[in-house]
Amino acid sequence: MHFADVLPLQSGASIRAYDLSYETYGTLNADRSNAVLICHALNASHHVAGVYLDAQGAVLPKSEGWWDTMIGPGKPVDTDVFFVIGVNNLGSCFGSTGPMQRNPDSGEIYGADFPVVTVQDWVQAQARLLDALGITTLAAVMGGSLGGMQALSWTLQYPERVRHAVVVASAPNLTAENIAFNEVARRAIVTDPDFHGGHYGRHGVLPQRGLRIARMIGHITYLSDDVMNEKFGRQLKAPTLVASRTTLPPEGALRLRPGEAGSAALAGEEGASTHVGSPFKYSTQEVEFQIESYLRYQGDKFSEYFDANTYLLITRALDYFDPASEHGGKLTPALARARAKFLLVSFKTDWRFSPARSREIVKALLDNQRDVSYAEIDAPHGHDAFLLDDPRYLGVVRSYFESKVTPC
């Protein structure tokens, strides 16, 4: 969807002539009352459900939407009943206008010149998309993590346009520790010599080293300590006894990328000898433990598809989100404007956005006599749980939609 009107931003800057990528699922009913808007988190997109087909009609592998367990025909958010909209946010890198695209004013790739966008800005842009689709009121707005912040912000910016808000694994703002993790990730990207002040596009390079580190840090915070121990523990990558260096599998060849010259060079030249009979390689740079292999793989994969400037923008939007800040840090008056009914869900092992953070929102809403349902799911998967197929979690959302959201 193209938008020709200028969008003023919270920073005082503005964006004009922007596009928003979106997908819809199901059918908008006659009175346009069954629309559900899905807001995405850091690295997701408008592709929330379903699969893509190739030209022959075959399902493209790994093309499932990021919330395909949640949304679809007969699923908790049932697209036989609801008209679901997924939208890619401004500043992201999956089709909506962002740093990888051209600034219509200069004709140059935005790069670092793309303005800082906030959760409030995203909600403004999403509201214009709904206007264009002819939807005045949402049956529900819904998101996890940063997506949950957008859902909460919707109820404050457009209280009359939202009947229900579903806020999953979210928080009323970031803690110092949350900001700290974001900042380390940003510094890794910004100090990568291939970042070129955010204008790497003009130099024909990508700051993939920094993106890899950023993603590795992120991944640690998405998982619980317990699930990491269960999945990886102290298991070795190659738990076979090795007699000498020459029998080792070519770790470096598999995992190191051309850009990572320092490591590639080292893989062949490091001098540590291997103790016959030991399970270890006694190396600081080769993979010893499975968790290392997993993280490197996640970092590599991410650095191939995600834009570094987008990473900076989206983590900054997380940092800035804080509806209580205009009310002396008090969340209750901050949420007084909300008119929606709420479902909040948190996960016990989520240490990034812990249940205590969701409970802050619940309490502030109850202080305002709002209608709030809250579920704390005893899932072992940490923050990642909001994307996973947990029957208790999906059951809670299903029954909320069936009993409260479904238009009569």
Place this chain on the structure above:
Amino acid sequence: MHFADVLPLQSGASIRAYDLSYETYGTLNADRSNAVLICHALNASHHVAGVYLDAQGAVLPKSEGWWDTMIGPGKPVDTDVFFVIGVNNLGSCFGSTGPMQRNPDSGEIYGADFPVVTVQDWVQAQARLLDALGITTLAAVMGGSLGGMQALSWTLQYPERVRHAVVVASAPNLTAENIAFNEVARRAIVTDPDFHGGHYGRHGVLPQRGLRIARMIGHITYLSDDVMNEKFGRQLKAPTLVASRTTLPPEGALRLRPGEAGSAALAGEEGASTHVGSPFKYSTQEVEFQIESYLRYQGDKFSEYFDANTYLLITRALDYFDPASEHGGKLTPALARARAKFLLVSFKTDWRFSPARSREIVKALLDNQRDVSYAEIDAPHGHDAFLLDDPRYLGVVRSYFESKVTPC
């Protein structure tokens, strides 16, 4: 102290003609029974207590030893009673033989060629230092974090040479999450283009970008979420309303170093405009929150004095430590060799080496009918608490030393 004998390492490699830097405090008694060995953690040294004086006899600023709250005349480990030894480990960068020094075989700076050393190797080297000092039996061996692992290892490698082991904020091995944080830090260093495969010394550069990121990650894990919120919260670096970019304090000038060209260049060129009346700069790269400023400062400071290869080696020693591994992962049989009496201390808010990890050691020692004292301190400071001035913590150690360790 110079050592001319070859030290065989756990990896199968060996080191010859090495030096160990050490300091002693107090006086070794006539029967040499009052020696206490202090083992250091990741970034500390042999300088555990006291201060340094300049040529005029004045105290050098900030020259206190890293455990000066714990060790000294009249302190919990009382140097009027005990002869305390601090030693810098092999592979470290504070005077003992390590990657920054010359390989006697080649005449070249070791750099990446310095062999991987383990906790067991450090204990071997420390034992030789004690031999040279004429000390057969330690009144106590003591350390926090990685230092606690060395103390534990002492009781297994030299059960007859240790009367007491004081193991603070430690663990019987690293969890997957612990290894994950180490691995991200290592990747940040190794993929810094200035790392040059670990031979940055030959190129006249230092991988300071990587070291900064490594230290920032480390710092997050040393602090508790609570203490971060209390110290920094969401406080802004410059909590004054700013009207335009020209009135901003020169953040970049204060904190960016010459090596960080990408950022330095950016500080002046980023295009985000500032909303009059907003407390924010709306920038992805300038400091907004105090926690960011704190982390950048810690990263910068660390990258000025710490050696990158040492960081790799010491984090790897942490990863490898796992006395249970030779006993099918069972800690009780692994600790059966220990003869020492034990004091273990953990801190409730330490999520890096949580109390549960200390309790694993306590349980395994009790299973072996060992004499164990254990204190779980309700300190808010996270892992860092083991270095801080907490009266309950220091009181526990004081009473243990007074009642159990003091030679009669």
